[in-house]
Amino acid sequence: MIDDALGALLTPLGLALLGLCIGSFLNVVVHRLPLMMERAWKLESAEMLGVAAPDVAPLTLSKPASRCPHCGHRIRWYENIPLLSWIALRGRCSACKAPISARYPLVELATGLLFAALAWRFPAQAPTFVWCGFVAALVALALIDWDTTLLPDSITLPLLWGGLIAAALGWTGIALSTAVWGAVAGYLALWSVYWLFKLTTGKEGMGAGDFKLLAALGAWLGWQMLLPIVLAASLLGAVVGIAMKFGGSLREGRYVPFGPFLAGAGLVVLYAGPERVRGWMGWA
Template identity: 50%
Template structure:
């Protein structure tokens, strides 16, 4: 890679994160709708039912961006990540309908996380893998928050990427990656069935198993317990706050995937520091 100061690489990563964040918004919004339409078509075909030929929702890559309200195609200057939303004051240029704050938040979050990855891992090929890991978690979190769905189209490539990267000992060795994936999946799978047998209810979705398996493939089995504990702690804090502020009803299920993703990313970036801090506090370091 070109010989540039680390600060320059961090800035480049931030700018790249803004651009990728804009694309992730498209993935978060369009992928679930597209999958739902395809699943409905497949269900009708399997059951032998007649179904009207419908135009599928926009794809992720081919269809150009447009306002979801007036359907007007967006010009290039309307699509500048973060800055267009600020310049337009959060409203469509053509119909003045409000533009969801999700767009700038995802773009800004992706930029910040991308910059942190390069700051932590340096301008290396390892950082490129870390960026892919980060962007996948952002997309999965956004989709789960909106639809309570963790699509296989993202979780499984993330899982396989972790296993394949272990062949080069990029983050963990192959044995740790395989054990991490298996234990990650089976741990939540066991909790799911135990909870269902005791209550008759489903406490989480199968996508959560696959996400934790993917984190195990990237970071090994040692990371799984801290990730589960940290995700539970984050979920309890955020969920409790939302219920206390009456932003979320107690009986309405809350997606757990974003909390697993948050905890996984924090451990991926700062796991060594957190572990040493814990050992120091307990006198075991």
């Protein structure tokens, strides 16, 4: 009975439905986690300075319940069904009719499709659920970094350790030594670029979160995939940055965060597979 249920969940349809639900949760993570970090920084700063702590309302991923930011209407359970509720509500709050961003259903849909694709990439394998966690973390990190230029340690570090543990248990198909060296090389590669750029220009070209994200990608995908990931992320980032610059959406003094492109390149390597990536690079 358990095997049948597990087998049904590991089908493209089963993983797509799981992905829709996880995508709904990721919307909460992307919105609330940066706010939670900001509040924690304010409280820590007040404690260090010896001043009165700011009056901030408690905020976690589960509390308070989701509400409309315009009128405060509490979102009922049937208004929070992934994808379907947004369609049924025609993209508007049921109380005040204010528009609900299309990004919410798009994140749910994208996560569902990415999970479904894992069923073809890793057919009928229980470790597929581990890769679901990897994908979900990358989606959350990409969106948070795009919004805030932050890559939270609360996601990057568990992702890094998760990759090493998964390799040790034989769930990712790469040797533990390959995962360890992937993490080491991933961190040191961008750390070196950071310091070379800073010593040359006196400016910071990226944040430490990028080092940790590439280290996590190396732990999950192996050190051999680091160069393709960095090349693809750099190329895509440059194209998007130039397009935004000429389109006027990139303000003077601002920069395009690198994390979303690292995450995207990591997903491409995951779904393409190492053999195909080596072929693209012209490696034997």
